[in-house]
Amino acid sequence: MKFSFSSALITLSLVFSGIDAKTVWKPKQGDSWNYVLESNSFNLSKEKANVLDMDFNIKQSLINNIHKANKKVICYFSGGTIEDHRDDKKKFYNVKGLVGSVYDGWESERWLDIRKKELKPLIQNRMQIAANKGCDAIEVDNLDGYSQPENKKLKLTKQDEINYAIWLANTAHSLGLSIGLKNSLFMINEVGKYFDFAINESCVNYNECKNYKNFLNQGKAVFGITYGNVNKLKSKICQNTSGLNISMIVKVSQSLVQEGTTFNISSQCKSNVKTTTTKKTTKKTTTTKKPVTTKKTTTTKKPVTTKKITTTKKPITTKKITTTKKPVTTKKITTTKKPITTKKTTKKTTTTKKTTKKTTKKITTTKKTTKKTTKKTVKVVKVAKKN
Ligand SMILES: *[C@@H]1O[C@H](CO)[C@@H](O)[C@H](O)[C@H]1NC(C)=O
Ligand SMILES: *[C@@H]1O[C@H](CO)[C@@H](O)[C@H](O)[C@H]1NC(C)=O
Ligand SMILES: *[C@@H]1O[C@H](CO)[C@@H](O)[C@H](O)[C@H]1NC(C)=O
Ligand SMILES: *[C@@H]1O[C@H](CO)[C@@H](O)[C@H](O)[C@H]1NC(C)=O
Ligand SMILES: *[C@@H]1O[C@H](CO)[C@@H](O)[C@H](O)[C@H]1NC(C)=O
Numbered sequence: 001m002k003f004s005f006s007s008a009l010i011t012l013s014l015v016f017s018g019i020d021a022k023t024v025w026k027p028k029q030g031d032s033w034n035y036v037l038e039s040n041s042f043n044l045s046k047e048k049a050n051v052l053d054m055d056f057n058i059k060q061s062l063i064n065n066i067h068k069a070n071k072k073v074i075c076y077f078s079g080g081t082i083e084d085h086r087d088d089k090k091k092f093y094n095v096k097g098l099v100g101s102v103y104d105g106w107e108s109e110r111w112l113d114i115r116k117k118e119l120k121p122l123i124q125n126r127m128q129i130a131a132n133k134g135c136d137a138i139e140v141d142n143l144d145g146y147s148q149p150e151n152k153k154l155k156l157t158k159q160d161e162i163n164y165a166i167w168l169a170n171t172a173h174s175l176g177l178s179i180g181l182k183n184s185l186f187m188i189n190e191v192g193k194y195f196d197f198a199i200n201e202s203c204v205n206y207n208e209c210k211n212y213k214n215f216l217n218q219g220k221a222v223f224g225i226t227y228g229n230v231n232k233l234k235s236k237i238c239q240n241t242s243g244l245n246i247s248m249i250v251k252v253s254q255s256l257v258q259e260g261t262t263f264n265i266s267s268q269c270k271s272n273v274k275t276t277t278t279k280k281t282t283k284k285t286t287t288t289k290k291p292v293t294t295k296k297t298t299t300t301k302k303p304v305t306t307k308k309i310t311t312t313k314k315p316i317t318t319k320k321i322t323t324t325k326k327p328v329t330t331k332k333i334t335t336t337k338k339p340i341t342t343k344k345t346t347k348k349t350t351t352t353k354k355t356t357k358k359t360t361k362k363i364t365t366t367k368k369t370t371k372k373t374t375k376k377t378v379k380v381v382k383v384a385k386k387n
Pocket of ligand 5: 183184185200201202203206208209210211212
């Protein structure tokens with residue numbers, strides 16, 4: 001009953017309000033964040049970040065405590081794949097043709113046919129649970145299935161991903177949830193306006209943070225994560241985020257535990273800040289208008305204009321990152337690296353991204369589930385050693 005009622009509500013509100021999300025929480029640019037999908041040993045009293053991205057399964061009591069501490073929670077689940085450990089997975093398997101091939105490298109996940117209408121109530125149900133629990137926002141992962149070689153059978157198209165992403169955003173908003181676009185930069189121009197913020201892994205490594213320029217110019221927050229040693233990465237992060245007000249967290253490994261270093265671009269990249277402050281001319285106003293969000297993020301945007309700081313030691317940083325990833329990824333390494341080298345091809349980028357993502361997830365899954373497969377264990381151990 002509850003379900004039909006909320007469906008009706010959703011339908012109604014979509015009809016009348018479209019993407020209107022005024023009442024939904026919108027993170028601000030510059031908010032500090034932490035990515036803690038693995039929260040078993042999460043200790044709120046030592047957490048400094050204001051925005052926490054945690055697994056959808058976290059307990060309501062933790063969410064309540066996070067709110068008491070004046071922080072916000074983004075709840076993570078995959079919407080493009082079915083994850084083995086989700087309570088509702090049977091319902092997905094019960095829909096004929098919905099569950100497809102294994103996500104290459106992520107044996108605990110399978111691609112979903114995101115065009116199936118039967119998928120919508122299942123996802124909507126999760127969103128409702130998130131809303132009921134008090135999640136302020138959701139992050140829906142794996143919206144790039146159309147480009148995955150192992151997922152060819154489903155013959156998904158970019159347009160399918162776009163349609164699904166827009167539906168996700170509208171549905172989240174109708175339930176009072178904010179929603180972030182996870183990776184999937186290939187459609188940011190088409191769907192960016194429907195989303196309230198974005199989350200990105202490794203844009204610094206791939207020299208792609210600048211692809212968020214337009215999105216940032218809409219006044220929306222971008223939460224980035226970089227893996228590696230923060231001291232060694234500093235100049236690289238500063239260079240790559242020059243003029244881009246991305247909230248960055250740095251973690252030594254791709255295991256998304258609480259430990260990490262908030263990287264404050266304003267205070268740690270002096271030249272970025274100066275540039276930003278000084279350059280505020282007139283220009284921005286024009287750029288700013290399109291954004292649905294309205295507010296004039298004026299201060300922030302100009303930075304885009306910034307010159308690329310000449311200083312740095314790119315080589316050093318680059319290398320290390322590479323080193324870090326290989327171990328983690330293990331088997332996929334072969335696949336992964338090629339892309340990196342090639343970088344300029346669109347495909348490569350995609351592949352690379354996935355790897356990053358996958359690694360993170362696997363680790364998370366492994367720990368949570370306890371059912372460690374041999375392979376996974378190996379990966380985890382390796383990660384630990386690296387650090
Ligand atoms: C949580 O962190 C606080 C502050 O650092 C510390 O005093 C407390 O012992 C920690 N709690 C646990 C269970 O580790
Ligand atoms: C990012 O935006 C926040 C909020 O507007 C602002 O305080 C901060 O100075 C900005 N940082 C940069 C590097 O532009
Ligand atoms: C980042 O540093 C700036 C300048 O020191 C400061 O105003 C701002 O509050 C810091 N942001 C966070 C999230 O700590
Ligand atoms: C990002 O960092 C890399 C490595 O330091 C560098 O080669 C590249 O030019 C940077 N990109 C930008 C936009 O600054
Ligand atoms: C992060 O964003 C960049 C564009 O800014 C994108 O090219 C990259 O693929 C994203 N990272 C991941 C892991 O998708």
